[in-house]
Amino acid sequence: MRVLVSLWFILICLPASAEPLLVDKQHFTLESFTTFSGQTIKNVQVGWESYGKLNDDKNNVILVTHYFSGNSHAAGKYHPDDEEPGYWDAIIGPGKAIDTNKYYVLSVDTLVNLNVHHPKVITTGPATINPDTGKPYGLDFPVVTIRDFVNVQKALLDSLGIAKLHAVIGPSMGSLQALDWATAYPERVERMISVIGMGETDAWSMNRLEHWANPIRLDPNWNNGDYYAKVPPKEGLHDALTLITQDALHPQFINAMLPQHFPIEESPLAHINNKHSSVKAFEALSAKRVNTADANHLLYLVKASQLFVAGFDKPLEQAMQTVQAKALFLPAANDLILPPYLANEAHQALLNAGKSSDYEELSGDMGHLNGIRYVQQAGERIASFLAEPVNH
Amino acid sequence: MRVLVSLWFILICLPASAEPLLVDKQHFTLESFTTFSGQTIKNVQVGWESYGKLNDDKNNVILVTHYFSGNSHAAGKYHPDDEEPGYWDAIIGPGKAIDTNKYYVLSVDTLVNLNVHHPKVITTGPATINPDTGKPYGLDFPVVTIRDFVNVQKALLDSLGIAKLHAVIGPSMGSLQALDWATAYPERVERMISVIGMGETDAWSMNRLEHWANPIRLDPNWNNGDYYAKVPPKEGLHDALTLITQDALHPQFINAMLPQHFPIEESPLAHINNKHSSVKAFEALSAKRVNTADANHLLYLVKASQLFVAGFDKPLEQAMQTVQAKALFLPAANDLILPPYLANEAHQALLNAGKSSDYEELSGDMGHLNGIRYVQQAGERIASFLAEPVNH
Numbered sequence: 001m002r003v004l005v006s007l008w009f010i011l012i013c014l015p016a017s018a019e020p021l022l023v024d025k026q027h028f029t030l031e032s033f034t035t036f037s038g039q040t041i042k043n044v045q046v047g048w049e050s051y052g053k054l055n056d057d058k059n060n061v062i063l064v065t066h067y068f069s070g071n072s073h074a075a076g077k078y079h080p081d082d083e084e085p086g087y088w089d090a091i092i093g094p095g096k097a098i099d100t101n102k103y104y105v106l107s108v109d110t111l112v113n114l115n116v117h118h119p120k121v122i123t124t125g126p127a128t129i130n131p132d133t134g135k136p137y138g139l140d141f142p143v144v145t146i147r148d149f150v151n152v153q154k155a156l157l158d159s160l161g162i163a164k165l166h167a168v169i170g171p172s173m174g175s176l177q178a179l180d181w182a183t184a185y186p187e188r189v190e191r192m193i194s195v196i197g198m199g200e201t202d203a204w205s206m207n208r209l210e211h212w213a214n215p216i217r218l219d220p221n222w223n224n225g226d227y228y229a230k231v232p233p234k235e236g237l238h239d240a241l242t243l244i245t246q247d248a249l250h251p252q253f254i255n256a257m258l259p260q261h262f263p264i265e266e267s268p269l270a271h272i273n274n275k276h277s278s279v280k281a282f283e284a285l286s287a288k289r290v291n292t293a294d295a296n297h298l299l300y301l302v303k304a305s306q307l308f309v310a311g312f313d314k315p316l317e318q319a320m321q322t323v324q325a326k327a328l329f330l331p332a333a334n335d336l337i338l339p340p341y342l343a344n345e346a347h348q349a350l351l352n353a354g355k356s357s358d359y360e361e362l363s364g365d366m367g368h369l370n371g372i373r374y375v376q377q378a379g380e381r382i383a384s385f386l387a388e389p390v391n392h
Numbered sequence: 393m394r395v396l397v398s399l400w401f402i403l404i405c406l407p408a409s410a411e412p413l414l415v416d417k418q419h420f421t422l423e424s425f426t427t428f429s430g431q432t433i434k435n436v437q438v439g440w441e442s443y444g445k446l447n448d449d450k451n452n453v454i455l456v457t458h459y460f461s462g463n464s465h466a467a468g469k470y471h472p473d474d475e476e477p478g479y480w481d482a483i484i485g486p487g488k489a490i491d492t493n494k495y496y497v498l499s500v501d502t503l504v505n506l507n508v509h510h511p512k513v514i515t516t517g518p519a520t521i522n523p524d525t526g527k528p529y530g531l532d533f534p535v536v537t538i539r540d541f542v543n544v545q546k547a548l549l550d551s552l553g554i555a556k557l558h559a560v561i562g563p564s565m566g567s568l569q570a571l572d573w574a575t576a577y578p579e580r581v582e583r584m585i586s587v588i589g590m591g592e593t594d595a596w597s598m599n600r601l602e603h604w605a606n607p608i609r610l611d612p613n614w615n616n617g618d619y620y621a622k623v624p625p626k627e628g629l630h631d632a633l634t635l636i637t638q639d640a641l642h643p644q645f646i647n648a649m650l651p652q653h654f655p656i657e658e659s660p661l662a663h664i665n666n667k668h669s670s671v672k673a674f675e676a677l678s679a680k681r682v683n684t685a686d687a688n689h690l691l692y693l694v695k696a697s698q699l700f701v702a703g704f705d706k707p708l709e710q711a712m713q714t715v716q717a718k719a720l721f722l723p724a725a726n727d728l729i730l731p732p733y734l735a736n737e738a739h740q741a742l743l744n745a746g747k748s749s750d751y752e753e754l755s756g757d758m759g760h761l762n763g764i765r766y767v768q769q770a771g772e773r774i775a776s777f778l779a780e781p782v783n784h
Contacts, residue, residue: 215607239610246599255594279598
């Protein structure tokens with residue numbers, strides 16, 4: 001059970017460290033935002049955090065982009081008595097790999113953030129009140145893309161007078177944003193680090209993502225996205241979160257964490273509806289997460305991930321030709337949801353285009369989550385990559 | 393599209409060969425059957441097929457046990473104009489690896505067979521009429537186990553006067569039956585071949601299987617299993633079959649089969665409910681299978697697989713000590729649903745118990761389905777294993 005509690009922390013927030021930074025969630029508003037698909041969203045609100053200090057030249061900025069179920073709480077604590085700091089606290093802070101004594105580190109909640117009901121998440125999506133109707137958007141919210149997440153971040157940086165990024169780095173869905181930054185705004189990005197990432201969805205990953213959406217659509221309470229004044233589709237959301245959690249982990253970790261199979265349990269033998277204790281323990285992890293997550297937001301994040309190809313307007317091989325940043329790819333060797341071949345395709349496309357790109361696989365028993373929980377193994381590599389000079 | 397049609401054949405039936413055997417589905421009835429959990433089922437009916445001839449000593453019998461979504465149609469055709477022969481026709485037939493000039497090969501439809509509505513499947517399960525009520529059992533049908541599948545096969549063999557198996561061989565869920573045969577009835581099994589198999593479910597595979605059941609339970613038409621006089625839960629069943637198909641395949645195969653991602657499609661950009669063509673093409677494969685499958689039967693197959701540990705009454709390491717058969721394990725190297733470590737655990741447990749066991753990994757781009765579609769690569773290995781003498 002202790003292991004289960006520990007996974008719970010891993011999934012929600014993260015690794016312990018001594019005396020973390022104290023941080024505040026900040027608030028950014030855009031009166032009007034035009035999406036990649038040409039739709040207008042009024043009054044866009046997102047939360048953001050920063051660690052370290054912006055220098056006078058405003059050229060010490062590192063943007064950290066978050067993963068599918070994450071938010072901008074990448075490091076530090078809100079209060080000294082918080083149980084856990086931000087998810088990448090192991091590598092972000094004074095004297096750490098992303099050294100806040102040198103760098104001004106910024107992180108932004110994405111649009112359609114999964115945990116819209118978490119008190120520390122500020123986002124705009126289908127659960128948001130549509131100012132034109134006074135009711136939640138539901139499925140009237142436009143489809144958004146990874147490029148839209150990037151463009152909201154760019155608007156925030158513009159408002160702060162930041163023209164250039166020393167680096168952009170992110171894990172998983174954050175890596176999609178990082179690579180799209182380097183492709184969409186090549187003159188603004190000096191270094192790009194993709195952790196457990198990819199350059200574009202392929203047919204396999206696109207279909208894999210679809211399974212994450214299906215349980216929500218099956219739940220009768222989903223009601224085609226119109227449930228905000230009614231009972232939300234908690235069962236569908238729960239099953240989706242459980243599947244996502246399993247996809248993000250490796251058998252080795254799950255088997256170390258959960259009750260073993262033998263002896264055969266009487267209860268599931270006695271009736272088809274009775275579940276094994278191993279299944280109940282695993283599902284309990286998602287039960288806690290259902291309360292802060294929103295089912296429609298999950299559908300929009302799935303769609304944003306499915307639509308992804310870095311650069312968006314040309315095939316990956318061509319898009320990589322526009323990149324000016326030095327690149328580093330850090331996939332996890334035993335990742336079962338974004339297997340290393342996906343990062344390697346983008347890495348090879350950069351090399352084929354004559355760009356500077358490095359590639360190294362992370363180890364650990366967690367599969368995909370090695371890139372969150374065990375990222376510290378790459379701390380020195382990240383620090384030296386950030387210190388390398390680039391051509392200006 | 394040709395590739396898609398081809399996958400459809402692969403999933404349902406299988407590999408082409410010249411002049412296959414002509415076979416009939418036969419019918420076996422048990423007036424009463426007592427399950428592993430102690431429940432009684434009246435009037436059990438299952439289908440079976442045989443290839444080759446039983447010799448006078450009745451000692452040339454090879455039992456072939458089928459996979460999760462399969463049935464006893466392992467080889468041959470019912471009619472010369474059938475589009476495809478049985479799923480392992482590549483290795484079962486005259487002069488083939490499992491040579492029907494030498495062996496009498498038997499295969500039996502399992503209880504709770506998935507495709508109960510297929511005209512060539514004969515099975516007993518929740519969709520069967522309960523003779524006590526005159527209505528389908530639904531969830532009143534008792535939970536059944538891999539041992540129950542084995543015991544129905546044993547009853548058929550007993551009725552034919554067959555005391556001993558030259559070998560038992562099966563892929564995937566069929567491998568569970570094969571290993572349980574060797575453990576439950578060691579004196580009756582001379583050789584055991586596990587293809588893409590395992591010795592017991594672990595916490596990871598048990599939870600993976602649960603995701604196959606979840607979409608059915610979410611579908612409001614499932615109605616706690618009571619839908620036979622109403623609208624069946626086709627959407628939940630469809631989503632379950634789609635997930636199973638993806639789990640059974642490797643990204644390399646899926647990416648070769650399905651439409652590529654780029655250019656970005658207008659339709660999924662335009663509305664959250666619009667699907668990518670790649671997703672629609674993949675889901676179309678399941679749409680065809682929904683009509684012959686039954687949602688409750690799928691739940692019972694999931695449960696039978698989750699409850700599996702070879703031998704059932706002791707830990708795997710101890711159970712392997714009872715085995716007398718020579719063993720051969722043929723997992724697929726890139727299997728994502730029963731990764732090779734699962735077969736290797738059983739193989740190592742046999743070696744630790746001082747038993748004869750061999751292990752070799754299958755190759756191919758299909759992942760788990762390498763053990764169905766590309767089993768011919770192991771043909772010589774299987775033939776020589778079947779020809780090896782055993783201690784009597």
